[in-house]
Amino acid sequence: MTAVLAPPAGAGPTRRPAPPPSPAPGSAARARRRRALAWFALLAGPNVALLVLFVYKPLVESFYLSTMQWNLGSPVARFVGLGNYVEWFTADSTARVLTTTAVFTLTTVGGALVLGLGLALLLDRRLPGRGLARTVAFAPYVLSGYAVGILWLFIFDPRYGLMSAVLRGFGVASPQWYTVEPWPLVMIIVVYLWKHLGYVALIYLAGLQGVPQDLRDAAALDGASPGRTLRSVVLPLLAPTTFFLLVTMMLASLQSFDVIRSMTQGGPLGSTTTLMYQIYTEGFVNGRAGYASAGATILFLLLLAVTAVQLRFLERKVHYA
Amino acid sequence: MSHRSHRRRSLAASALVAVGALGLAACTTPTIATGDAAETAASDAVDWSSVEPASQITWWSNHPGSSKAVEEELIARFEEAHPEIDVELVTAGANYDEVAQRFQAASQTSELPDVVISSDVWWFRYHLNDQILALDDVLEHLDGDTDDFVSAFYADYEYEGQHWAVPYARSTPLFYYNKDKWAAAGLPDRGPETWAELQEWSTSLTAQVPADSKPLGMSTGPSWSAWWFENMIWGHGGQYSDEWTTTLDAPEAVAGGQFLHDLFHGDAAYATVSEDSTADFAAGVVAATIGSTGSLKGILDAASFEVGTAFLPDGPDGGGVPTGGTGLAIPASKTPEEQLAAAMFLQFITSTEQTAYFSQNTGYMPVRTSAIESPEMTAVYEATPQFRTAVDQLSAKARSQDWIRVFVPSADQILTEGIEQIVLRGTDPATAWGSIAPKIETAYRENVEPYL
Numbered sequence: 001m002t003a004v005l006a007p008p009a010g011a012g013p014t015r016r017p018a019p020p021p022s023p024a025p026g027s028a029a030r031a032r033r034r035r036a037l038a039w040f041a042l043l044a045g046p047n048v049a050l051l052v053l054f055v056y057k058p059l060v061e062s063f064y065l066s067t068m069q070w071n072l073g074s075p076v077a078r079f080v081g082l083g084n085y086v087e088w089f090t091a092d093s094t095a096r097v098l099t100t101t102a103v104f105t106l107t108t109v110g111g112a113l114v115l116g117l118g119l120a121l122l123l124d125r126r127l128p129g130r131g132l133a134r135t136v137a138f139a140p141y142v143l144s145g146y147a148v149g150i151l152w153l154f155i156f157d158p159r160y161g162l163m164s165a166v167l168r169g170f171g172v173a174s175p176q177w178y179t180v181e182p183w184p185l186v187m188i189i190v191v192y193l194w195k196h197l198g199y200v201a202l203i204y205l206a207g208l209q210g211v212p213q214d215l216r217d218a219a220a221l222d223g224a225s226p227g228r229t230l231r232s233v234v235l236p237l238l239a240p241t242t243f244f245l246l247v248t249m250m251l252a253s254l255q256s257f258d259v260i261r262s263m264t265q266g267g268p269l270g271s272t273t274t275l276m277y278q279i280y281t282e283g284f285v286n287g288r289a290g291y292a293s294a295g296a297t298i299l300f301l302l303l304l305a306v307t308a309v310q311l312r313f314l315e316r317k318v319h320y321a
Numbered sequence: 322m323s324h325r326s327h328r329r330r331s332l333a334a335s336a337l338v339a340v341g342a343l344g345l346a347a348c349t350t351p352t353i354a355t356g357d358a359a360e361t362a363a364s365d366a367v368d369w370s371s372v373e374p375a376s377q378i379t380w381w382s383n384h385p386g387s388s389k390a391v392e393e394e395l396i397a398r399f400e401e402a403h404p405e406i407d408v409e410l411v412t413a414g415a416n417y418d419e420v421a422q423r424f425q426a427a428s429q430t431s432e433l434p435d436v437v438i439s440s441d442v443w444w445f446r447y448h449l450n451d452q453i454l455a456l457d458d459v460l461e462h463l464d465g466d467t468d469d470f471v472s473a474f475y476a477d478y479e480y481e482g483q484h485w486a487v488p489y490a491r492s493t494p495l496f497y498y499n500k501d502k503w504a505a506a507g508l509p510d511r512g513p514e515t516w517a518e519l520q521e522w523s524t525s526l527t528a529q530v531p532a533d534s535k536p537l538g539m540s541t542g543p544s545w546s547a548w549w550f551e552n553m554i555w556g557h558g559g560q561y562s563d564e565w566t567t568t569l570d571a572p573e574a575v576a577g578g579q580f581l582h583d584l585f586h587g588d589a590a591y592a593t594v595s596e597d598s599t600a601d602f603a604a605g606v607v608a609a610t611i612g613s614t615g616s617l618k619g620i621l622d623a624a625s626f627e628v629g630t631a632f633l634p635d636g637p638d639g640g641g642v643p644t645g646g647t648g649l650a651i652p653a654s655k656t657p658e659e660q661l662a663a664a665m666f667l668q669f670i671t672s673t674e675q676t677a678y679f680s681q682n683t684g685y686m687p688v689r690t691s692a693i694e695s696p697e698m699t700a701v702y703e704a705t706p707q708f709r710t711a712v713d714q715l716s717a718k719a720r721s722q723d724w725i726r727v728f729v730p731s732a733d734q735i736l737t738e739g740i741e742q743i744v745l746r747g748t749d750p751a752t753a754w755g756s757i758a759p760k761i762e763t764a765y766r767e768n769v770e771p772y773l
Contacts, residue, residue: 071730071768073428073450078771157596159606173533178596179745268541269741284422285543286731287446287768 059300066293072283077290084294093270093278100185101274105253108192112249113242115193116200121230123201124208134205138198145195149262152191181271184264188272192259196252200245207241208234247310254303275299367657369462374406374662378435381413383420385438385490385647386615386683395670395679402669406662417443417544417647428452435663439486439650442544442726442733444478448485449730449772453650455483459664469673469689473719477727478648486648487667488688490679492614493642493719494549495711496634497599500627502529502608512609512631516556516580519609519634523591526608535593537584538607541744547726547736549611549633551643553577556636561723561736565769567761569739569754573638578743578750580636586747594744599623614711615646617684621707630710632718641720646685686711725761730768735760 066084070077088094123134140148155162156177164174175183211234219229235242255276260266266273266281273281276299283292384392389412396408414420417440427433428450439447447453460467467475467484474488496512503510506525513519519537526536540546547561554560557580559573568574584592595601595610602610603623611633612620621628633642649671651663669675677692679685681701687693693712702709725732739757742748 069767071446071450073425073446073452074772075451159601179594265543267741268745269738284426285418285734286764287425288731 062293062296064293065290066297068290068293070288070290072287072289080290084291085298087291088294088298093273096270097273097275097278100270100272101254101276103185104189104192104256104272104274105250107189108196108253108256109246109249111189111193112196112200113245116197116245117204117238119197119201120204120208123205134202138202140195140197141199141202143195145258146262148195149188149191149259152187152194153263156187178264179268181268184268184272188259188263191263192253192256195259196249200249203241203245204238207238211237243310243314246314247307250306250310251303254299254306275302366458367660369459369657369661372657372661374665375435375656375658376405376662377407377409378659378662378666379409379411380436380666381411381420381424381434382438383414383416384412385417386613386685387619388490388679388683391679391682395675398675399666399669403665406665408666413438421446424452433652433654435651435655435659436666437650437652438489438647439478440544440647441477441548441645441722444486444648444650445480445728446730446768447650448480449769452653453485454653454655454660455485456487456651456664456667457483459651459661460484460487460668463664463668465664465668469691470671471686471688471690471693471715473644473715473721474648474686474688477644477721486650487671488646489649489671490615490646490683490685491644491648491688492646492685493644493711493714494552494611494633495614495617495714496609496631497602497612497620498609498629498631499529499602499605499624500629502526502605502626503629505529506608510629512629513634516553516634516636520589520591523589527591530608531606534601534606535591536608537592538595538598538601538610539592539744540595540598541737541741543734543737545737546740546744547733548643548645548722550577550581550736550740551720551722551726552633552640553580553636555720556580556634556638556640558638561732562725564724565728565765567725567758567765569758569761570751574754575751577636578739578754581740582743582747582750585744613646613684615683615685617707617711618682619684621684621705628707630707632710632714640718642714642718643722644715644719645722680708684708684711686715725765728769729761729765731764732761735764 065077067079067081068077069080069083119137123130123137127133154160156164158164158174158176158178161174163177167174175186177183177187215233215237216229219233224232254274256274257276257280260272260274260277261280264272266277275295279292279295279299282288282295380392380396382392389410392410396410399408400406411434413423413434417438420438421440421443424433424437424447437453439453444453457467467487470488471491474491475484477488478484478486498512500510503526506522506529508522508525513522523536530536539549551561554574554577557573557577559571559575559577560568561574562568584590585594593607595607598607598610599612599616599620600623601607602612603620605626617630633640649667651660651667655663670679671688673687673689673691673695674697676687676689677695677697680687680692680698687695687698692698698708702712726736727733735757738760739753742753742756743750
């Protein structure tokens, strides 16, 4: 599952109306306040209602379910307090799930940022067919993750796949992508990177086009090499873009589902089971809805913590133009 | 508000929205009655004679054995016989597990089908959750000749004196072999009677497959490997469980696991893991495989060589073959009108003529004895003797599956984990079984025991 960032609530022009300049006669002031309140309710109400209905209510209910032992589909449930959390933190599988999640997230986010920047720098040049190249680079992002996964399964097939044929051409035997660890994890990382590279490149490209040409020219006049210009001029100015991508890509990666579901189903032997996929497996395969909800709550807190750390420490180093 | 501060709040809000979606994904919003599981009320008996069937019903299927066109034909025949009832066929998943997951997820909603695929490892969970209807009364009302069902198949859905599904796409594992490679290896035109015999034959078969392959190709995965492995563990005198008691620590069960280990990792290993063993078999990459009878038609169509079918080999303590596949169930929460229409549909597509038609076009076994003996199937058996093997194996070797695999929710997945440890990692069987036995016991304690 990829993250879908809805427009942040409260962002935009909804602003508390300015207080009247001087104490007005009571009735007129009250009428103005009521009008302002009515406008606020009218404009913000639908958005808030949707957020409450589809985000906060399920969140609360998910936490409630996490205190139950409930077999999905069963008409009865049993209250177990924090038992599901205790079980999760003491389970043998937890360390492996967290390790897999960390490896997957760090490599996909790091890889996407580095490769995406490189691709953006390439696409920023005045080359023939640049428009087509940009479209081609971005196209995988709009494809269904499930379909992408199925397609790449054929490519990775150790016996019949394109990858196997290419490797054979170099005299290298194909790894057993489906069955031998750590290849299944490598496989889904490659596919996830391929799918999201275009998105990262596009955002970086927009950032690059916001870098003033006169600064680059000034650096060139000062004798800075292209590498030095990139390092000392372009990258600092891209810091807000990098920060935005870091936050959004990390959220998306931690919630990744479709590629894993279509390619490995978390296997073999749980070697591609991330925390997100564990929640699905426990809830919908094993039917342990309470335990899965505990996992969802833990993932929620993890995402909140990661985002808070990024905001608290990394944003200090970001310079907005 | 400063630009920086505004941006920070926007990002924080975005993060909150994104992670909040988890709550939505994690679960629906059911009404949960807390209390003793045993307190769940049984549905009131329905006087079916006073019920008029609904005019439209929905069927959730995964089209087992690539049978979508066959199922559409069955629906067309039903609608011709019962023009007052329309049936909508919904592809609810790519396999039994996906249909079941969708059914479970929909259980707290009004978006349930009227007929649903209910595989051997899922129907009992539906029953435990009071999700499906006991069919005995409604089938009796419809004069359904349930005595004509193959008794082993119909009995699979019996619990506490009632039947919770009817057999539909029923199968057993079957031993498939490539007759060309068999002949080239100088072997008799038959399957091996024992695993020991296949071990002897494997030396000559190895020369008939590519250098990076092995004579026997096997796939693993949920709803699959724990099914065929029953033949091996039974062949060594073991079993997954004795009724509800897990018996994986018994020496016989460990011996079965050791046999599996040596099949893939022993000095004379002759099996390889295939992502899709039937595809590898049809492509000639392996000389033999174990596949479902439901794959028979697909294999016969895909293979460019003559395909042989045989019983699963015996082990040193005999053997046996598990029955499997899927039945059809009716959700308990539907209206009596919808349930009656659904029952009429079940009765129709499992009738003698229709089950024979389904069998001819998929390889799944006819679920009625009258169909097995029908002129249509007799003609099929004469023209394509491979179809006959499964029926003969059923009467000669069939054995009810071990309880924990089919009755304990998620036990099939847990057993698969143990089997994959042995097959993919070469884990010592005692260690592999020891790592999964507590999980099965927990699943039983949480999801079965309170409901018995």
